[in-house]
Amino acid sequence: MTKFCCAVLLAALALAGCDAGSSSSGKKKYRFALIPKTLTNEVFNYGKTAAEATAKEIGAKEGCEIEILWQAPTAADPAKQASILENLADQKVAGISV
């Protein structure tokens, strides 16, 4: 049990370490969150493609890096969507679109 606990804690720290490593780049970075109603509605995928394209375009023009976070419940569920929204608001992303 003690070994198991240590392993879990180490894994958590390793995970956090990876996260710290990945966010180091020279350019200014913005993160925008898009939260559609559900992942399974194809219409929303156009929104994702467009958002990513626009992010690249503006990023190249302004010399910054824009990341699009695409999160949604797998089936339409307002309660889960709200939970995701609050979670991303917590991360202080630059903008959120629902």
Next chain:
Amino acid sequence: MTDLRFWRTREFGTAIVLVAMLLACEAAARTRTGSSYLFSDSVLRLFQESSFIGIAAVGACAVILSGGVDLSSGSVMGLSSVTLAVLATKFGWPAIPAVAGALAFGSMIGLLNGLLVGYGKLPPFIATLGFYSIARGLSFMFSDRRISIPRESALFDLLGRYSFWTMAVAGAIAALGLARISWGRYVYAVGGNEEAALYSGVRVGAIKTGIYALAGFCSALAGVSLALRYGSGYVDLGRGYELEIIAACAIGGVSFSGGEGSVVGALLGAITLQQLQNLLIYLGVPADRIEIAYGSAIIVAVGLDMLRHKNVFGRWFRRNGS
């Protein structure tokens, strides 16, 4: 076999994983925004968001302890939310009777489940699968639209805003009931060995009926809380939640062969599953992978628990010689 060493309990493993994930979130928050995760209102929100699954898991835990399963819980959540909305808006009932009505309706569905399982000897899977559809159909009958519930009354506001307290109180009552009164012992007895319980004079049918009624009540309470939290009752509320509720119990170490586990474990399971999703969103993992991680977590958690169990038995044999 009661082992009082808490680090040996099944709940402790879940608690460690939960703490590890909270620490990971803390580290991610510090590197990313420079602010703390644990000392913001995120943790409170974690409890808030997991409370709906948690409240229902209290009842589901009792059902699983008795060796059954409740597939109707998500549908009962939807039904109670619609009932509450219809009673409060269309019929203009005051808050307390409206909530009581919704809870009574949910409990009644649970009671019917219990009668079918306890006295009708139907397999729990089949009986509750039936009510999974029936409850959803009933909610459609009452209203096919989303009805917003104005949170004007104090009771509505309290239930919606402080559902983590509802979860804590429901959990505490059920935990005490299962551990301290004879009814709770009977629940474990029925789950551990139904035949033995029957021959020992336990009224298995009545116990089972009570358990499913309790599960119905808890699901209804979860549905009412969720509806009041987001301000509306609708047919689709709680769709698919029955599986998450069962998953919470599994992660919390409630054994599916019955007779082993605890309410505390089920609640920890509910919070852990929510925290897993929060952590993965926090780390920017795409939504589809989150679903995969979610499923893997269930298998890994139950698998580890079984391995640990085997180990315990192995040690017991070594100590006592053969």
